[in-house]
Amino acid sequence: MKTFANLKNIRTWLIMLFVFLGVDAMAQNITGTVKDHLGEPVIGASVLEKGTGNGTITDFDGKFALKVSGKHSIEISYVGYITQTFNLKGKTSFNIVLQEDSEMMDEVVITGFGSQKKPDISGSIVSISKEDLIGTPTSNVMEALQGKIAGADIMMGSGAVGEDVDILLRGSRSINGSNAPLFVIDGVQGANYNQLSPSDIDQISVLKDASSTAIYGSAGANGVIIITTKRGAAGKITVDLDTKYTISGGANFMHGMIGDEWLQYQKEYYRTRNGMYPEDISQLFSSEVIQQALANNQWIDWIEEATQGNASQKEINLSLRGGSDKLKVYTAFNYNNTEGLLSNENQTRYGMRFNVDYQIRDWAKIGSSTSLTYTIKNSRGKNIFTKSLTAFPLGEPYDANGNINVNYIEGETSPFGDEIEDQYANETRTTYANINAYVELTFLRGLTFRSQISTNLNNVRNGKYVGTHSLQGVENGYSAPYSYISNYYGYSYAWDNILTYDVEPIKGHKITLTGVTSWNKGQSDSNNMRASGQPLDSYLFHNMASGITKYGVQSKYSQSQKMSYALRFNYVYKDKYIASFTTRWDGASHLADGHKWEAFPAGALAWRVSQESFMKPIEKWLSNLKLRISYGVTGNSGGMRAYSSQTGAATYSPVSIDGLLSSVSQLVSPYGNPSIGWEKTYQWNYGIDLGLFNNRVNVNFDIYNSKTKDLLFSRTLPITSAITAWGSPMTTWQNIGETSNKGYEVQLSTVNIRNKDFEWRSSLSYTHNEEKIVDLPDGDLIAKKLFEGHPIKTFYDYKYAGIWSTAEADEAAKYGCQPGYVKIETVEQFTTDENGNLVGDGGVHTYSNTRDLQILGSNVPDGIVGINNTFMYKGIELSAFAIIRYGQMIDSKTIGWYSTKNDNQPRGTNYWTPENQNTYFPRPGIASTTGIESLRYIDGSYAKIKNVTLGYVLPKKICKTLGIEKCKVYATAYNVFVLPFKSELKHTDPENNGSDTFPLYKSYLIGLNLSF
Secondary structure (H helix, E strand, O other): OHHHHHHHHHHHHHHHHHHHHHHHHHOEEEEEEEEOOOOOEOOOOEEEEOOOOOEEEOOOOOEEEEEEOOOOOEEEEOOOEOOEEEOOOOOOEEEEEOOEOOOOOOOEEEEOOEEEEHHHOOOOEEEEEHHHHOOOOOOOOOHHHOOOOOOEEEEOOOOOOOOOOEEEEOOOOOOOOOOOOEEEEOOEEOOOHHHOOHHHEEEEEEEOOHHHHHHHHHHHOOOEEEEEEOOOOOEEEEEEEEEEEEEEEEEOOOOEOOHHHHHHHHHHHHHHHHOOOOOOHHHOOOOHHHHHHHHOOOEOOHHHHHOOOOOEEEEEEEEEEEEOOOEEEEEEEEEEEEEOOOOOOEEEEEEEEEEEEEEEEOOEEEEEEEEEEEEEEEOOOOOHHHHHHHOOOEOOOEOOOOOEOOOOEOOEOOOOHHHOOOOEEEEEEEEEEEEEEEEEEEEEOOEEEEEEEEEEEEEEEEEEEEOOOOOOOOOOOOOOOEEEEEEEEEEEEEEEEEEEEEEEEEOOEEEEEEEEEEEEEEEEEEEEEEEEOOOOHHHOOOOHHHOOOEEEEEEEEEEEEEEEEEEEEEEEEOOOEEEEEEEEEEEEOOOOOOOOEEEEEEEEEEEEHHHOHHHHHHOOOEEEEEEEEEEEEEEEOOOOOOOOOOOEEEEEEEEEEOOEEEEEEEEEOOEOOOOOOOEEEEEEEEEEEEEEOOOOEEEEEEEEEEEEEOOEEEEEOOHHHOOEEOOEEOEEEEEOOEEEEEEEEEEEEEEEEEOOOEEEEEEEEEEEEEEEEEEOEOEOEHHHOEOEOOOOOEEEEOOEEEEOOHHHHHHHHOOOOOOOOEEEOOOOOEEEOOOOOEEEOOOOOOOOOOOOOEEEEEOOOOEEEEEEEEEEEOOEEEEEEEEEEEOOEEEOOOHHHOOOOOOOOEOOOOEOEOOEOOOOEOOOOOOOOOOHHHHHEEEOOEEEEEEEEEEEEOOHHHHHHHOOOEEEEEEEEEEEEEEEOOHHHOOOOHHHOOOOOOOOEEEEEEEEEEEO
C-alpha cells in the first residue's frame, strides 16, 4: 500500500511538471525593431499582445522586447501610421515598417462630450497638437496659437505681466454680453485656461460652427475651445523636463524728444506764438537751472530709464508619465517667474497637476484630474509710460546714491513716483484649483455611461497702496495716502452625465447616440475695505486700521445656476455619408420667470466624395474630398449678472429721524424686466475638406453666415418714464436688436519636400469676417457709438483730412482755421430759408464737436493671415511664423499724445512748419487744436514675424551614451520684427490696438527638452 501511494505521488508530480513545462514551452520572448517608411526608428510605438493587457513601447532605437504567451497575435500602433497586426508563426525576431495613414483614420478629434475620427466629422472643427505650443516664450496657451487657427482673432493688447489675450471666434455677436468662447478643460466647462501650463496640454479642439457647439447650448454661443491635458500611458515611466529662459529686447513704444530735436520743437513753438525764432535760450527758459542743465547736456530719455531693467522669464516644467494596463498616471510640476518691463512688475506662479485613470474591471473605469496653481502678481500703474513720454527731458533723475529725485529739476515732478520705496503697491495673490473625478461604465459593447463631478475654486486677495508721491489716482471721496484690500471667493460645481451608445446594427451603418445631463452652480462672495490717512508708508495695505482720515467697508454675494439636457445622433453610412443632429435644452436662473428655458437644435450633413467608386481613377492625386453643410441655433445669457432680471436696491448710510437711526433704501439699476429671455444666434456653415497627393496637401475651406437676434441689451429708460434712481434714468435689460457675422476661412497645410534627411512643411490660415449691426430699437445710438450697418466697435469722431497749407489760407479762414491747423472733413449743415426751402452750406463752417462727427471705421480687420514654415534636416529644425492683419482701424492713444503744446512730444514726429508743409501732424503752438483727435484714428494694418525658432535634437547614439531618451535644445526670437503699414506707427506695435499703457516687446528664448 505504501509503495502504491509513493507511485501515485510520483505520478502527480510528473503530471504537474509536464504541464508546467508545456506552459513554459508555449511562452516565448520576442524582439524586434519598428521603423517608419523613411527607415527612421519609431520611438514610443505601442507593441501589444492582442486581447491581453501585456504590452510595451519601443525605445529610442525603435527596438522592443516582450514576453508573450504565443496564443495571440501582436499589434503594432503609432499615431499617424497604419496599425499592423501579425501572427508569430514560430518566429521570435521581427523588423516592422509602419506606413503613414493617408486618411488618418486613427486620428481622434475631441468633440463636445465625446470624440470622433477625423473623417467622420461633419462640423467645422480645427484640431491643434501640442507641438504647436512648443518654443513660444509665453505661459499663455492662446497667445501661442495666434494666427494658427482660421476664424480666430487672437490679440495681445498689453505687454503688462500676466495680461490675457482677447479672443474672438468668427466675430462679435453680442453688444452687452460676452463674446469670448467657452473653454472646456478635461471636460470642465468654464475652466480658466490662463492657469494652465502649455507643457501639460495634449490636444486642443476648436469648435466653430453651430452644429459642433450645439451640444454645449448657450455656453457655446461664441464657439468652444476644448483642451485635453496629458494622461498616463502603459509602459515604462517617462520623465520629461522642459526649461526655458527668456530675456526682452526693445519695447515697441514711442520715446520722448531729447537733444536737438526737442530744442528745435521748442523753438518752433516759440516761433508760432511770437512770429519769430527766439534770439537765445533765455527767451525759451528763464530758469537758470534749466539753462545749466542744457549746457551740461543733462538729457533724460524717460522711456529708456523706465525699461532699462529689461523683462525676463524663467520657466521649469517637470512631468512623469507611466503606468500599467490598468493604472495610468500623469503628474507635472510647473514654475514660472516673469519680470516685466518696469521695476517691481513681476509674477511668480507655482503649479501642479495630477491625472490618474484606473481600470477597475473590464467594464468599469475611474479617474480624476487635479490642477492647482498659486500665483503672486505685482502690477504697476498704467500711466507710467505716458507720464514718461511727456515728461520734461532735462535734469537729474537720480541723486548721488541712486535714489529717485522727486523734483528732478526746477518745477518738474518725476514720472517715477511709483518707483519710490513704499509709494505704490498692487499685489494680487491667487489660489486656483480645478478638480474633477469620473466613473465610466461599459454595460454592453458600445454602451458607455460616464458621470463626472467637477469644481473650480478661485480665491483672490488684492491689496493696493497709493502714497503721496505716487502717480496713481484714488477713488472719489478719498485722498493719498490710500490703502485698499479685497478678498474674492469664487466656487462653482458641475455634474455631467453622458450616456453613449456606439453601434453598427447593419454592416456599413454606424450609429452613435449621446445623451447628456448637465448641472452647474456658481457662487461668489467678496468683501473689501479702504482707508486713507495712514501715518506710515511702510504699512502699505497691511494695517488698514491705521487709516485715520476715512475708511469704508463693502461686501457682496452672488449665486446662479444652470440645468441642461442634450441629445445627439451621429450616423455614418459606408464611411461616405455622414449626418449629425443635436438638440440641447438650457435653463438659466438669472433670466425672467417663464423665459428661463430654451431649446437649441442643430444639424449637419457631410459627403465623403473621395470614397465613391467613380473617384477611383483620380485617387492617386485626390486623397480626400468631403463636402459639409450645417445649421444650428445657439443661445447666450451672458452680460447679465445674477439677479439682473429683478430690480436692484441699495441701502445707504443711516439718517436720524426724531433721534432714531433709520436706513435709507433706493431702487437702482437694473430695472426688472419680467420678459427678459435668451439671446439667440442662427448660423449656416458650408465647408470643403480637400486632400491631395496622399494628403501631402490639405485644405479646409469654410463659408459661414450667422445672425444673432433678441440681443441682450442694456437700455437706458427715458426720463419721462419716471423710473429713476436719485433723479437719474435707470437701465433695464431687453431683448432687442440684431447683429450678423459672415465670412470665410481657409486652413492650408502642405508637405513640400520629404526625404530621409530633409523635410519642409508649410501651413497657412486665412480669416475674413464681416460684422455689422443689422437692427437697433431706435436706429443709430450715437451716444453709445452703435450704428446700423456697421460693426459693434465703430469709431465715431472727427475725420482727418490733412493739414491746412499756406496756399489754402483763405479757404482755411472759412472754417475758422489757419495754415498749420488740422483739416477735417466737415458734414454739410442745412438751414431753412424764408421760403421754407432747405439750404446747405456745402460743409463750409467752423468746426463743430456735435455736427461734424462721423463714422470713421472699425477695429474689425478685412483679413488675418498666418504663415508658418518648418524645415528639418536630420536633427536640425528651423521654423518661422509670420502674421498679417490688415484693413482695421485703431485709435492710437500714443499718437494722440502729440499736443502742439510746449511739453514733450513723441520722438520723430513730422510736424508742420512753413518750410515743411507735407506732414501728418499740425504746427506746434497753434491757438486752436479742434480736430486734433482725428490724428489718432489711423489704419492699423501690420505684418509681423511672430517667432523664429531654431532647434537641434541630439542624435540617438549620443543620447544613449548620456543615459537619456531624447534631448532637444532650441532658441526662439519672438515679436522679432513689426512692420506697420502706416509710417506714423513705425515705433509702435499695432497689435495692442493703439494702447498707450504697457507696450509689447521683443523677446529671446533659449530652451531645453529632456526625456528620460
